[in-house]
Amino acid sequence: MLILLNLLSGVALLVWGSHIVRTGILRVLGADLRAILGRSTGSRLRAFLAGIGVTSLVQSSNATAVIITSFAAQGMVSLASGLTIMLGADVGTALMARVLTLDLSWLSPLLILAGVPLFLTRKQTRAGQTGRAIIGLGLILLALHLIVEAAQPMMRGAGVRVMFGALTGDIVLDALVGAGFAMLSYSSLAAVLLTATLASSGVISLKVALCLVVGANLGSGMLALISALPQNASARRLSAGSLAFKLMGAVVILPFASLLANALPVLIANPREAVVGFHVIYNTVRCGACLALVDRVAALSRRLLPDRAESTAELRPMHLDPAGLVTPGLALANASREVLRIGDIVSVMLENVSELLRRNDAAVARETMRMDDDVDHLYAEVKNYLTLISREQLDETESRRWTDIISLTINLEHAGDIIERIVSDIEEKKISQRLSFSEQGLGELDDLHARLVSNLRLGLSVFLNNDLRCAEQLLAEKERFRDLERAYSHKHLDRLAGQTLRSIETSALHLDLISNMKRLNSLFCSTAYPVLDAAGALHETRLRKRSLDTMYVKE
Structure with missing residues (x-):
């Protein structure tokens, strides 16, 4: 029981660290990141690269989605440009997962040691919020180390094998579990990092891990859609189009989960590296292919989610997202x-x-x-x-x-x-x-x-x-x-x-x-x-x- 509690606390710490990094970066660079995204809409390549860069900084495609759907709701970004930025955001979060799964456990105490006094002494300044983001990054690395330490003795327990036994064959169920965790943690990055760590410890099979990763991507798209529901049709079209790209990718890749699980170990022996490598390759290939479909998906989104006639009896706020x-x-x-x-x-x-x-x-x-x-x-x-x-x-x-x-x-x-x-x-x-x-x-x-x-x-x-x-x-x-x-x-x-x-x-x-x-x-x-x-x-x-x-x- 104590071992399971240690694992769950490590997961909670991972989610909390991701939240601290995301909010800290947005408080320090929020206006600058908005300006970068706003200026990138004139070119598909710039929009795609801006999505990668901004998401790599905030370590959350959901945070990028919030900004872009806000722009779309106010008519500040076209649907095609917004979809391109969202595709870049998916690649950005995959790249950050690769960076964070490197062996950086030695860096965790240094980051926390540097971030805590900086934050406590300058809470209400940009420097203090930068210290907050540094603390969050240190907590992520510490959480990953704690999860690995807690997962190893768990594999000796029969109860653990029974608990994870439900995630051994049904690709749809595994993908839904991954989507659910991404939504609960408000971070597909945290879901992918946890999946890679559990796979490296032998808690779950590589096939299950791949399905969970695909599901985590779906979860981030569903989060963006839920956040956009109270907004106007322009914001909903953008989030629905992004989710459509992720659904297309899941439909294409999930039937081949068993083949990939057998082939990946030949190329990448370490299960943790294999999961993260799959995450990077999958998102890069999927988003690259979807770039050619941006205009078609945008047109389909407009037909399915047309603008509704607004009542003129009462003037509604336009910018209060x-x-x-x-x-x-x-x-x-x-x-x-x-x-x-x-x-x-x-x-x-x-x-x-x-x-x-x-x-x-x-x-x-x-x-x-x-x-x-x-x-x-x-x-x-x-x-x-x-x-x-x-x-x-x-x-x-x-x-x-x-x-x-x-x-x-x-x-x-x-x-x-x-x-x-x-x-x-x-x-x-x-x-x-x-x-x-x-x-x-x-x-x-x-x-x-x-x-x-x-x-x-x-x-x-x-x-x-x-x-x-x-x-x-x-x-x-x-x-x-x-x-x-x-x-x-x-x-x-x-x-x-x-x-x-x-x-x-x-x-x-x-x-x-x-x-x-x-x-x-x-x-x-x-x-x-x-x-x-x-x-x-x-x-x-x-x-x-x-x-x-x-x-x-x-x-």
Whole structure:
């Protein structure tokens, strides 16, 4: 019993080590890996090599699948390119299995010894997460050694032979067991490494091991498909196409499992080397052959999984991929893109306000007020998505980004409410009474509106790029807007004193518009403060602002 417990603990340690390496690498290089995959879609060869390279780093084809299905769901990668990258990922995970089955047990204590102090002293930094990945790699090597040590005495027990006796003849059952373990461990790599180790210890036959390896490949494809089910048709097509490639490979190779089990020992005597060698050759040949079928499988996937008509009654988030939550950097990038989408909706609402200032169009007013419901819905979705990101896994930079995203989301939601109030006032006080602004008043409102649109775009740019110069420019624009708001309010009062009829009729609305526009401008310009604060320039800017305020009061 104790020996079996040692074996199971070794398996658990292997799965845990694989998880630590995968998450550690994604936290350190997540954005860079996404960029590499994004740039590789222009060429089939680059896409295939990118899949190999990225998967070799993260040691998980499932992690690569998460990134690519996210791209596909957002329309950032074509189906053919995505399938090519997934084929490269299968080769990459096979190559990593070959590397990890080398005799590297001597390296395990060194990796753990180096990784633990690095991680404990710098947890929330890239260096700390690199140390975490190093610990995971050391645990994988240690787990493989423990499994070998535990498996050897097990073979002397009759109970063990009975337990593994079910895996001695049925190729379909053996493949399903391999798929099941890959899904339970969330790692086909861990399943293959365990299979190779058990085969080298004589616990399972070589034929069973080959079937388990084929099944592990199927398990990773099924995991990708399950993860893509909540997403749109584009993501499901990609994962279904990848699984189809793996099913075709299994159908072709499994009937020859007995022949391969008899032939491989002639070429590779060591059962462990034979299993891993088969894994590498099988995936390389299968993926190479499937490259010629990418376009056909893509076309078939489109026919079987067509785009479904989306209801237009409620705007749905496009970028909040649940699968990205396992990687904080990826999740923050998804949330940032969705917030920019909210900014685009607010921009359209603002453009409609300009049209309503000039002409009385009740339909445009109603549509603009309805768009605030879209802003509110996306605001709630982004907020909920951000709460699902583990704050403990974020480093200092990512924590600041998380705060910036939620702050901008809240400000844009407030901006939508203010614009809805502006449009409601215009409909009640101008459109329903068929009034119009004076030429001078309309010119002043147009000037403020144009500055609002410009500052909204500049604020979104500052949020996206964290550019210090643009942040300083945005804060300067805020001060100019404040000065203009005061000046235009005084000019309006002068026109009232001059008994200008149109100014008198629209006076209350005009002053309310100027006040609300000032509030909108403050919300749009708020993105400048985090950038200035991070650069240490916020204190100096506030001192300059107080000086200007004092000069204004004296005047």
